[in-house]
Amino acid sequence: MELFFLALLVLLMAFALGSGFPVAFALPGSAIITIVLAAGSGYLFSTGPDAFFDSGGAYQWLSAGVTNFRGIYWEAERDTLIAIPLFVFMGIMLQRSKIAEDLLVTMARLFGPVPGGLGISVVFVGALLAATTGIVGATVVAMGLISLPAMLRNNYSVPLATGTIAASGTLGQIIPPSIVLIILADQLASAVDQAGTIRQTLFKDSTGELSMPSDFAVVSTSAGEMFLGAFLPGLVLVGLYMLFILGFALINPKAAPAVHEEGSFNREFAGKVFMTLVPPLALIFLVLGSIIAGVATVNQAGAIGAVGAMVMAGYRLKEGEKGAYTPAILGIIALMGVAVVISFFGSVNIKRINSSQDILALVLALISVSLILIAIFWSGWRTMKFEDTLRGVMVETAKTTALVFIILLGAAMLTSAFRAFGGEHLVKEFLQGLPGGFWAQFLIVMLVIFILGFFLDFIEIAVVVVPIVAPILLADPSANVTAVWLGVMIGLNIQTSFLTPPFGFALFYLRGVAPAVVKTIDMYKGVIAFIALQLLALAIVGLFPQLVNYLPNRSSLLSETAPPPQNPRLQYCMENLIYEDFQNNGDSILSAISTAEGLDVSYLPKGLQKDLAKGYEKARDALPQMSAIREAENAVAAAAGDYRPLHVEVRALERDARRLDERIKNLSVIVQRAGPNGIYTEAQGAAAAKKIEVLTAEKEALLAQIPDEWEAVHKEFAAIQKAETNARRSYRRTVDDAYEPMLEVKAILRDAEKLAALESEIVALKAEIQTLEPAAAVEAIAAMRSKVGEVEGSRDIRKGLTDARKIMRSKTPDIVAASAEIDNSLAALAADLEWRQRGAKELLADLLTYDTAINRNIGLRQQDRLPDDMALDVAACLADHRDISLNF
Structure with a gap:
C-alpha cells in the first residue's frame, strides 16, 4: 500500500501543478492530503493510522517538513537563506532605476559594428545583469523591451533575436550572485551530512573498520563556494553564446547584420560607456570580490550589494540634475578613507587607544563611517521620494522572498511525505541498481532534472529533487565528487527550465513584451540552439571538474583561515608535489642535510644533540620513503586493473544483500509485534514471517553468487593497499620527527x-x-x-x-x-x-x-600554512575527482 500512496502523492502534485494551482500550495497540499488519506485508510481498513507508512506515523511526517524548515533558522551555521532578500532587493533596485536600460543601449552601440554585434551586446549585458541583479523576469522583460525592437529593425532573424534575449536573461541562474545557487547550497548542506553517514556506514560494512580515514570524507560546500564554483562555468556559457552568435552572423550575415552608426565613437560616447559600465562592474567587484577574498560572508556581501544598488539608483534617478553624483562621491571618498585606515593603521578598537596614532586612526575611521552613512541615507531618501521607488522595490522584494520561502516550506513537507512512503529507498535502490555505477546514476538524475524543467520552476526542482538524489550521488566513492561540483552541474541543468517549452518562464516573459509580429513558434525555434549550448556547457563542466573546483580550493588555501598543511585532505596532493621536488632537488636536499650534520653542536645539551642527530637521520630516510610511497602506489594501480571488476561485482551483491537484510529487519519487527496484544494481526505476522523466509533465501542466493576466489583476491589486494597506507603513514611520521628537533633548537636559540x-x-x-x-x-x-x-x-x-x-x-x-x-x-x-x-x-x-x-618538502607539514605557489598547485590537484572506491 505504501507504493499506492507514493504514486498518489506524485499524481496529486502533477495534477495540481498542471491545473495551474499555485506551487506554494500545490506542494504542501499534495503532501497533507496523501498523508491524511493514508492515515485514515490505515485506521479504517487496517491495524491503525500508521499501518500504511514505510516508517513512523502521520503526525511525525506532517510535522517533519515544518521541523526541517524551522531548523534552517535555528541552526547558526545554516543562515545562508538570509542572503536571498538582499540579492533580490539589489536586483529589483537596479532594474527599477533603469541602470539595466542604460547598459543595453550603450552596449548595443558599442558592439553594433561587429557581425552579430547586437546579439553579442545582449549576451554581454545579460552577463553583467546576471552578476548584479540575477532576476530572470526583470532581465528578460528589460532586454525584450529595449533590444528586441532594435534587433528586428536591423533585420535580425526573429528566432535568433528572441532566443538570444531569452537565453541571456537566464544567465542570472548560474552567474553569481544567484538565488538558485544559494538554495542549492542550503539543500546540499543537509545532503552532505546524509552522504557522510552513508559513506561511513559503507566503509564499515566493507572493511570492518569502525573509523573511516578523514581524507575519504564527503567534501561539503557553502553559498560562497557555490558562487566561486559557478563563476568559470558561467563565463564558459557566456563564451559559447557569443561564439554561436558570431559564427551564425559570419555564416549568414543577413540574419545578424552589423549595425554602423555615424559619428557615435567620440569622447562623449567613451565617457558614456565608462559611466555606464564602471558602476555595475564596481558593484560586482565589491560583492563577488569580498566573497572571493574572504572579507565578507555571502550574507554580508548581499548587504553590500543591496546598499551599493541603492547608491547607484540614487544618482541614476537624479541624472542630469545638479548634485546627482554627490552621495556616490561621498561614498567613494569614505571607502577610500576606510582603505587608508586599514592599510596604515590596521584594526581600530576604541577600547585600545594607547597613542596619538590610535586616536588619529579612530578619528579617520569615524569620519569615513559617518560619510558612508550619509551617502546611504541620502541615496535612500532619493529613492524613496522619486516615484516612490524604494517602497515599490521593498514590496516586490517581500513578495519574491515570501514566495521562495513558502515554496521551501511546501517542498520540505512534500519531501517528508515522499520519504514517509518509502520513496527515498525506492530511488536509492533504483539508482544503485543501474549498471555503469556513478555515471549511469548521474546521467539518469540529470535527464530527470532536464525533463522536469519542461514543467517545473527551478525552485521546485532544487528543493524537491536535490534532497532525495544528492546524498546518493555524493556518497558514491567511485566518483568522489564534491558537493560544489554537483551543485553547479544541477544549477546549469536547472537553468534550462527557463527555456524549455511548454512552461519556460523566460519564454512567457518575452512573449508578454514582444510585438505581435513575433510568433511564439519562432521563439521556440530560437531557444533550441541555446538549450543545446547549455547542454554542451554541462558536458564541458562534467568532463573538466577543475572549472568548478579550482576557485573554491584556491580561495580556501590562500585565505587567512587556510587549513594547515597537516590537514588530512591535503596530504595526497602535497606528497605528489614533494615527490617531484625530491626528484628534481634530491641531491641539493641531501647536501643540505650533510652540511647540517657537520655543524659543531658539542656545546649544546646532550638531549638536544641527540634530537638533532636523530632528526638528520630521519631527514635522510624521508627521500627513500617517498620513493617507497610511489612504488606502493604503482603496485596498487597495477593490481587494480584485474581486481576492480571483481570488486564491483562482489560489492554490488553485498549491497543488494544488505538491502534484503534491512527489509528482513523491518519484517521481524512486525512478527514480534503480531498477535492478540500486538499492534499487528496474526495474519500480518504470518505473512511477514513467510516473506522473511523468501527474502532470506534471496539473500543466500545472492551471497552464493560471490566467486570462490574473492576472499583470496581481496586479501591479496588489501595487503597491497595496506602497504601503500603504511608507507604514507611511515613517511609522515618520519618527516615530522625529522623537522621538529630543528624547529625546537631554532626557537631556543632565537x-x-x-x-x-x-x-x-x-x-x-x-x-x-x-x-x-x-x-x-x-x-x-x-x-x-x-x-x-x-x-x-x-x-x-x-x-x-x-x-x-x-x-x-x-x-x-x-x-x-x-x-x-x-x-x-x-x-x-x-x-x-x-x-x-x-x-x-x-x-x-x-x-x-x-x-x-627543507621547509618546502621535509618540513612542509610543520608549517603554519602552505606557501602560495604550492597552495595553487595543491588547489589544482584537489580540483580533480579521485576514485577511492577500492578502499571500500
Whole structure:
C-alpha cells in the first residue's frame, strides 16, 4: 500500500501543478492530503493510522517538513537563506532605476559594428545583469523591451533575436550572485551530512573498520563556494553564446547584420560607456570580490550589494540634475578613507587607544563611517521620494522572498511525505541498481532534472529533487565528487527550465513584451540552439571538474583561515608535489642535510644533540620513503586493473544483500509485534514471517553468487593497499620527527636575548619578595614564572621558580628557602645562556639555511600554512575527482 500512496502523492502534485494551482500550495497540499488519506485508510481498513507508512506515523511526517524548515533558522551555521532578500532587493533596485536600460543601449552601440554585434551586446549585458541583479523576469522583460525592437529593425532573424534575449536573461541562474545557487547550497548542506553517514556506514560494512580515514570524507560546500564554483562555468556559457552568435552572423550575415552608426565613437560616447559600465562592474567587484577574498560572508556581501544598488539608483534617478553624483562621491571618498585606515593603521578598537596614532586612526575611521552613512541615507531618501521607488522595490522584494520561502516550506513537507512512503529507498535502490555505477546514476538524475524543467520552476526542482538524489550521488566513492561540483552541474541543468517549452518562464516573459509580429513558434525555434549550448556547457563542466573546483580550493588555501598543511585532505596532493621536488632537488636536499650534520653542536645539551642527530637521520630516510610511497602506489594501480571488476561485482551483491537484510529487519519487527496484544494481526505476522523466509533465501542466493576466489583476491589486494597506507603513514611520521628537533633548537636559540633580559628581573624578584607578604610574593613569583615560560626550552629555569612559589604557598612560608630556589633558577639561567648565546651567534644562521632547504618538502607539514605557489598547485590537484572506491 505504501507504493499506492507514493504514486498518489506524485499524481496529486502533477495534477495540481498542471491545473495551474499555485506551487506554494500545490506542494504542501499534495503532501497533507496523501498523508491524511493514508492515515485514515490505515485506521479504517487496517491495524491503525500508521499501518500504511514505510516508517513512523502521520503526525511525525506532517510535522517533519515544518521541523526541517524551522531548523534552517535555528541552526547558526545554516543562515545562508538570509542572503536571498538582499540579492533580490539589489536586483529589483537596479532594474527599477533603469541602470539595466542604460547598459543595453550603450552596449548595443558599442558592439553594433561587429557581425552579430547586437546579439553579442545582449549576451554581454545579460552577463553583467546576471552578476548584479540575477532576476530572470526583470532581465528578460528589460532586454525584450529595449533590444528586441532594435534587433528586428536591423533585420535580425526573429528566432535568433528572441532566443538570444531569452537565453541571456537566464544567465542570472548560474552567474553569481544567484538565488538558485544559494538554495542549492542550503539543500546540499543537509545532503552532505546524509552522504557522510552513508559513506561511513559503507566503509564499515566493507572493511570492518569502525573509523573511516578523514581524507575519504564527503567534501561539503557553502553559498560562497557555490558562487566561486559557478563563476568559470558561467563565463564558459557566456563564451559559447557569443561564439554561436558570431559564427551564425559570419555564416549568414543577413540574419545578424552589423549595425554602423555615424559619428557615435567620440569622447562623449567613451565617457558614456565608462559611466555606464564602471558602476555595475564596481558593484560586482565589491560583492563577488569580498566573497572571493574572504572579507565578507555571502550574507554580508548581499548587504553590500543591496546598499551599493541603492547608491547607484540614487544618482541614476537624479541624472542630469545638479548634485546627482554627490552621495556616490561621498561614498567613494569614505571607502577610500576606510582603505587608508586599514592599510596604515590596521584594526581600530576604541577600547585600545594607547597613542596619538590610535586616536588619529579612530578619528579617520569615524569620519569615513559617518560619510558612508550619509551617502546611504541620502541615496535612500532619493529613492524613496522619486516615484516612490524604494517602497515599490521593498514590496516586490517581500513578495519574491515570501514566495521562495513558502515554496521551501511546501517542498520540505512534500519531501517528508515522499520519504514517509518509502520513496527515498525506492530511488536509492533504483539508482544503485543501474549498471555503469556513478555515471549511469548521474546521467539518469540529470535527464530527470532536464525533463522536469519542461514543467517545473527551478525552485521546485532544487528543493524537491536535490534532497532525495544528492546524498546518493555524493556518497558514491567511485566518483568522489564534491558537493560544489554537483551543485553547479544541477544549477546549469536547472537553468534550462527557463527555456524549455511548454512552461519556460523566460519564454512567457518575452512573449508578454514582444510585438505581435513575433510568433511564439519562432521563439521556440530560437531557444533550441541555446538549450543545446547549455547542454554542451554541462558536458564541458562534467568532463573538466577543475572549472568548478579550482576557485573554491584556491580561495580556501590562500585565505587567512587556510587549513594547515597537516590537514588530512591535503596530504595526497602535497606528497605528489614533494615527490617531484625530491626528484628534481634530491641531491641539493641531501647536501643540505650533510652540511647540517657537520655543524659543531658539542656545546649544546646532550638531549638536544641527540634530537638533532636523530632528526638528520630521519631527514635522510624521508627521500627513500617517498620513493617507497610511489612504488606502493604503482603496485596498487597495477593490481587494480584485474581486481576492480571483481570488486564491483562482489560489492554490488553485498549491497543488494544488505538491502534484503534491512527489509528482513523491518519484517521481524512486525512478527514480534503480531498477535492478540500486538499492534499487528496474526495474519500480518504470518505473512511477514513467510516473506522473511523468501527474502532470506534471496539473500543466500545472492551471497552464493560471490566467486570462490574473492576472499583470496581481496586479501591479496588489501595487503597491497595496506602497504601503500603504511608507507604514507611511515613517511609522515618520519618527516615530522625529522623537522621538529630543528624547529625546537631554532626557537631556543632565537630566544637567547629574551632570556638574557630576564636575568636582572629575576634578581630583582629575589630582593622584592623579602619585603612582601607571602600572598603577594606568590603572585610576584607566579608572574615571573609565566614570563620565563614564554621563553622556549626554559623548563629547567622555571623549576626553581615553581619550587619557590610552592614554598611561599605552604602553611609555613620560608623566605630563605624560596630565595635559594630562585638562586637555582638563576644558576640554570646562567648555564643556559652560555650555550644559547654561543649557539645564536655560531649555529642559528646555519640552521636557518638548513630550514630554507627543507621547509618546502621535509618540513612542509610543520608549517603554519602552505606557501602560495604550492597552495595553487595543491588547489589544482584537489580540483580533480579521485576514485577511492577500492578502499571500500
